[in-house]
Amino acid sequence: AQSVTQLDSHVSVSEGTPVLLRCNYSSSYSPSLFWYVQHPNKGLQLLLKYTSAATLVKGINGFEAEFKKSETSFHLTKPSAHMSDAAEYFCVVSAPGYNNNDMRFGAGTRLTVKP
């Protein structure tokens, strides 16, 4: 069984300051982990993924995330927020296999960027 917890439902930062969106997971397997971004009335866009290769994963738009097995975490960071980063972010955990029931979405974190 797998689960994912996004620790903050809402994060607000000022433009140009760092972003930290927290995600903790629970998995019986070696998980694959993903971060997606969703802008209003849009589908989800993949930011980055971890699939048991390098623990520090770089994604699009300057985002990166670090897989820490000892802490069961996969936090998303960005050094400097941009106004266009304001959106909803979802952390997703998945296990290898054919059964989509093994995929779990976090509840989401809404990122607000203040000018």
Added chain:
Amino acid sequence: GAVVSQHPSWVICKSGTSVKIECRSLDFQATTMFWYRQFPKQSLMLMATSNEGSKATYEQGVEKDKFLINHASLTLSTLTVTSAHPEDSSFYICSYAPGQGAWGNQPQHFGDGTRLSIL
């Protein structure tokens, strides 16, 4: 990259109407597609897994007679909300995972969603 085309993006209709939503994979053959429902300010809830050439697999609590899924080709899956009522108003999103085998390692590619409003 992989592209998923979902239509329509907005639907407003009267109660009792049936509404069909299309999801096309434009550059992959998708044997499996997924349909999600998303309520305002909430995460995605998996409704069903659409399998090309066979019956869809529905999640617990999802009425298969209410949400009809057809996956007749490798590039098209449709979701029909039959006799829609105001409580069916939501944001519906489709996705697919390219390739077969160990796709749990592969990210899903999502459509842009369909906003359904039932009056």
